[in-house]
Amino acid sequence: MSGYILTAPAKINLYLEILGDRPDGFHELVMVMQTIGLRDRIEVKSQRGSGINLYCQHPQVPLNESNIAYRAAQLMMSRFPKAYDKFGGVDITIEKNIPVAAGLAGGSGNGAAVLVGLNLLWQLGLTQPDLQELAAELGSDVPFCIGGGTAIATGRGEILDPLPDLDGIPVVLAKYSNIAVSTPWAYQTYRKQFEEGYLPDDDSWQARMKQIHSGGLIQAIQQKNIEAIAAELYNDLEKVVLPEFPQVKKLRDCFAKHGAIGTMMSGSGPSVFALCNSVTEANNLKTAVAAELNDADLDLWVTHISCHGINATLIE
Numbered sequence: 075m076s077g078y079i080l081t082a083p084a085k086i087n088l089y090l091e092i093l094g095d096r097p098d099g100f101h102e103l104v105m106v107m108q109t110i111g112l113r114d115r116i117e118v119k120s121q122r123g124s125g126i127n128l129y130c131q132h133p134q135v136p137l138n139e140s141n142i143a144y145r146a147a148q149l150m151m152s153r154f155p156k157a158y159d160k161f162g163g164v165d166i167t168i169e170k171n172i173p174v175a176a177g178l179a180g181g182s183g184n185g186a187a188v189l190v191g192l193n194l195l196w197q198l199g200l201t202q203p204d205l206q207e208l209a210a211e212l213g214s215d216v217p218f219c220i221g222g223g224t225a226i227a228t229g230r231g232e233i234l235d236p237l238p239d240l241d242g243i244p245v246v247l248a249k250y251s252n253i254a255v256s257t258p259w260a261y262q263t264y265r266k267q268f269e270e271g272y273l274p275d276d277d278s279w280q281a282r283m284k285q286i287h288s289g290g291l292i293q294a295i296q297q298k299n300i301e302a303i304a305a306e307l308y309n310d311l312e313k314v315v316l317p318e319f320p321q322v323k324k325l326r327d328c329f330a331k332h333g334a335i336g337t338m339m340s341g342s343g344p345s346v347f348a349l350c351n352s353v354t355e356a357n358n359l360k361t362a363v364a365a366e367l368n369d370a371d372l373d374l375w376v377t378h379i380s381c382h383g384i385n386a387t388l389i390e
Contacts, residue, residue, distance in 0.1 A: 077119030177341030222383025304336025
């Protein structure tokens with residue numbers, strides 16, 4: 075077995091609420107996370123030497139230990155030294171299609187793909203829960219990226235409860251290529267501005283999570299009611315990102331103006347997504363927003379909600 079080609083989907087947040095501060099310094103969150111059709115392509119291959127070689131065509135992607143994909147390979151090498159000794163080093167090539175620093179878990183998905191790829195390449199036989207346990211050591215979004223689909227994420231984002239699939243709903247995704255939002259900045263700024271409203275303890279967090287589990291968004295997902303899902307979209311981080319980045323707010327408002335059934339910033343931003351009833355509506359929305367904003371730095375994609383996480387194909 076010389077290698078695997080893996081596809082790693084982007085994710086959007088249909089819901090993101092910050093409940094409070096955790097003892098480990100992270101925030102206690104409750105989110106509804108959703109994979110979409112926009113995907114990176116990752117090739118994981120054995121090499122004759124030792125160590126890790128990381129390649130990517132995108133100039134903003136680091137090729138060292140600051141890249142989650144690189145750290146994922148390091149983690150597998152340290153946990154499974156016999157397999158590393160047997161199969162040798164690894165070449166990782168990332169074809170970047172998901173925009174960088176966009177709140178779409180592109181880096182997390184790349185890390186998840188390397189875990190899946192090395193599990194297959196080294197014939198380790200790890201299950202999805204095994205891989206998700208490893209993934210939690212790399213980042214809060216990485217466990218979700220393994221399996222994808224639709225899920226409630228709690229804790230710092232690593233505790234997952236699957237929800238019914240919402241496959242096929244058209245999505246228009248947009249991001250200004252010249253705007254990047256730091257996720258730590260977004261959460262730290264939110265803490266400074268809204269810490270007084272945090273729930274005080276674990277019992278309060280659990281009570282709030284139960285409310286969300288039985289609330290409008292989860293019911294709408296179970297019924298696959300797109301209009302109801304659109305009405306329940308929510309993201310606490312919009313409170314700090316939109317005032318700081320008015321172009322992102324203008325983009326979201328433009329989606330709403332031109333008929334999106336629901337629109338919101340994803341994660342810590344600055345990407346904005348819009349839900350549509352049909353591919354035709356999605357294409358018309360993309361055209362209308364591009365024409366009105368008329369900005370060379372604005373990238374738009376028509377994609378769809380997907381029920382898949384990492385997908386792997388053996389290189390023959």
